[in-house]
Amino acid sequence: MTVEDCPLHVDMVITAIDIDERHRFRMLELGLRRGTVIRVTQRSNFHGRVVSKGTERIALDGQTAAHIHVRRAEHPASPTAPANR
C-alpha cells in the first residue's frame, strides 16, 4: 500500500520511500522517513495527498505519494517518535 491509495485519517507507518536518493533525503529532512507514523488528511487533484505528522501538514504530488510505501500502524504511536532512516 502507498500513500496514494491508503485510507484517509488512519495511522500509517512508512515502510519505504522509493524515489531517488537526492529527493529521499529531502523527504527525510521534511520528517518523512521509514518508521514515521503519518495520516493522509486530504486527497487532492491528480492523486495529490496531504499527510499529517503530528501538527505538521505536508503536501505531496500524486507521483511522490505513489512511491511512499506504508502499512497500517498496529499500535497508535507518537508521530514524532524517532525512527530509522
Place this chain on the structure above:
Amino acid sequence: MDNTNHSSHSRGFAALLPRGKAHSHTPAKPCCDTGGHRLPSGHTMPRIVFIGNPNVGKSSLFNALLGAKARVMNAPGTTVLLEEGVYTHNGVPWDLIDTPGTYSLLPLSPDERVAAEAVMGINGEAAPDLIVAVLDATNISRALYFLSMVLELGRPTVVALTMNDLASKQGTGIDAALLSRTLDGVPVVPVNGRTGEGGRELMDTVAASLGGTPLPEGLETIDPRHVDVQRWVEDGADERFDWAARVLDGLGTNARDRVTFSDRIDRVLLHPVLGVLIFLAIMLGMFEATTTLAGPAQDWVDGPVRDWLTALIDVVFSWFGPQATQSWFHSLVIDGVVDGVITIGTFIPPMGIMFILLSLLEDSGYLARAAFVMDRAMRCMGLDGRAFLPIVIGFGCNLPALAATRTLPDSRQRVLVGMLVPFSSCTARLSVYLVLAYAFFREQAGLVVFLMYVCSIVLILLLGMLLRAVQFRDLRSEPFAMSLPPYQMPRLIVLARSVLLRLWGFVRGASSIIISMLVVMWLLQSIPATAGAGSFAQVDDVHDSVYGVVADSVAPVFAPAGFDDWHASAALMTGFVAKEVVVASMAQSYSIDTGDEDEQQQGEGTLGAAMRESFDHASGGHGKAAAVAFMLFTLAYTPCLATVAELKRQFNMRIAMQSIGLGLVVAYLLAVIAFQTLRFIL
C-alpha cells in the same frame, strides 16, 4: 526569553546562561566566544543572517524589523533574491541579511544554495557574526532538525520562535524559556513576524549574543569551509533527528494528531474538483481587480491629476514671464518629466491592488495551497503551480504580473516566468487589436481579437518549452513535497505596511528608467531633422523630427512583414513606451483627430481608411495579411517601458535586455511568417 537581564556581550557566552538554571545535562560547550567586541568575521559592522524553513514568517519578521530600510538585491552572480538592510541598535549599526527559505543546508535549488552559503560563509560569502534561526512552533520537530545543523556551524545563534500563538491554539505551544534551557542556553525569543511583536527583545538578545552562544550537548561544531557539506549533512542526519527528538521530549510537547481548523478549510480548498474551481475563481477575481477595479483610478491619474500637475507647472513657469511657458524647458518638463511621473502614477493602482491581494494570499497561507493545486498543470514547463498566477495576471497588466513572480521560491522559475509574462496579451494591446480588426475584418473583428488571445496562450506554452530546453535546461520537474502552513487571518496593519513598502520599492525602482527613457523620446521628437521643420522643441510634424527620420529608416525592416510604412514603424516605436498610445500615435501620424471615438469607430472611420490605404500600399495589395502581421508584432514585442523597468528591478539589466531581444525576435519572426503565409489567403 530567558536572558534579558544580560545586556553586556563582553562577558561572552557565559552571560547568556540563565541564572540559577538547573541543568540535567553536562555543561554546554561554547561554540563561539570572542570574549570582547572584536567580530569573528573581521567586519566593521556585525553581519546578522536570518535563516529558516519556508513559510515560517522569516521575511515578515525581517521587514517588521527594518521597514523601508530593507532593500532587495540579487545574490552575486545569480538572480536569487536576498534582502539586506542596516539596523541600528542603541546607536550601533548592524548589517541584517534575509535569506530564501530552505529545509536544509544541503541545497536542492539555487535559492537554497544561496541561503546555505550565506549562513555557512562559504564560496565567497562572508561568515555571519550571528545567525538568527527562525523556527516555526507549529512544525517544531523539523525546525529543531534544521536548527541542529545551524548550531553545528559554530556561529553565535539566536532562535526566533514564530507562530507560537497558532501552536498554542493547537495545544502544542512552546515555553520559550524551557526551550532555551533544553537547548543548554541557546537564546530563544518568541516573536510575531506579522505584528513585529518581540522584535525589540530579539534585537536586544542579538546584541547580548554577539560574543557567543552555547552549543547544546549532543552536537559537534564543524568548520563548513573545511568539510564536505554533503557528507556532513547526510551522515549526521540520524543523530540530528535523535537530538531533535530528545529536545522535544525535554519540552514535553505532545504533538497529537487531530483535525484542525486548517484541515477543515483544506477539505474545500484542496478538494480535487472544488479546489481547482476556487483557485480559478480567485485568479479571475485578481484579474478583474487589477484591470476593472484599477481602471477608473488609472484614468483619474491620467486625466485630472495630469491636468492639475500641468496647470501647477504652468503657474510656476508663468512667474518667470510669458516666454517661459513657450520654452523648450517647459516642453521638457511637461512632455518628458510629467509624462514619466504620470506613467508611474497610472501603474500605482494596479500594482497596489496586486500587492494587497498577494499579501492576503501569502499571509493567509493560501499561496502554498495554490502551488499544490496547480502543480500538475504547470509541471509540463517545469514550473511551480504558483507560476500560473503571474501568467494569468499578465493578461490584465504585465506589470503586476511581474511583481507576482516574487511568489515563486525558485529563482530560475522566477526568471523563466518573468520572460514569459510579456507575452501575455495585456489589455493595453487590446485597443490596437480592436482598431485594426475593425479596420480590416469588420464582420469577423471579434473572432480576430479572440484569435490574438489564443495566439498569446500558444506562444507562452511554446516559448516556455523552448526556453526550458535551451536556457533553463537545469529546470527539472521536481517531486512536490511542501509543508503547508496553518491558515491565519491577515492583519490590516501588517497588510498596509507590506503593501506600502512594496509600492515604494516599485516607485523607487522603476521611476529612473521610465522618466529617463521618456526624456530621450521627447528629445528625439524635439530635434528638427528637415529644413523648415521648425526649431528645437517646436517641430510641427513628428515626421520632420529625428524621431520621424528614425521611423523612416526602420520601416524597410518590416517589408517582409508587409508594413514597410513609417506610420506603422513610428507607432511601434511609441508602443515601446506604452501600448495604449500606439493607436493615438498612428492617428497623429496621419493627422487625424479621432476625438471621442471608440476603437470600433476608429477602425471603421477615417483612421481605419487611412490605415487600409497605407497597409495595402506597403504590402502590395495584401493589407489584411499585413494587419495580422502588425497585430502579432504588437502582441509579442516589448509590452511597455514600465515592464522593462520592472524586469530590471525584479531581476537585472541583463534579463531585461534578454526579454526585449526575445520579444523583438519572436515578434519579427511571427509577423514575417504570418504575412508570408496569409498573403496567399487574405
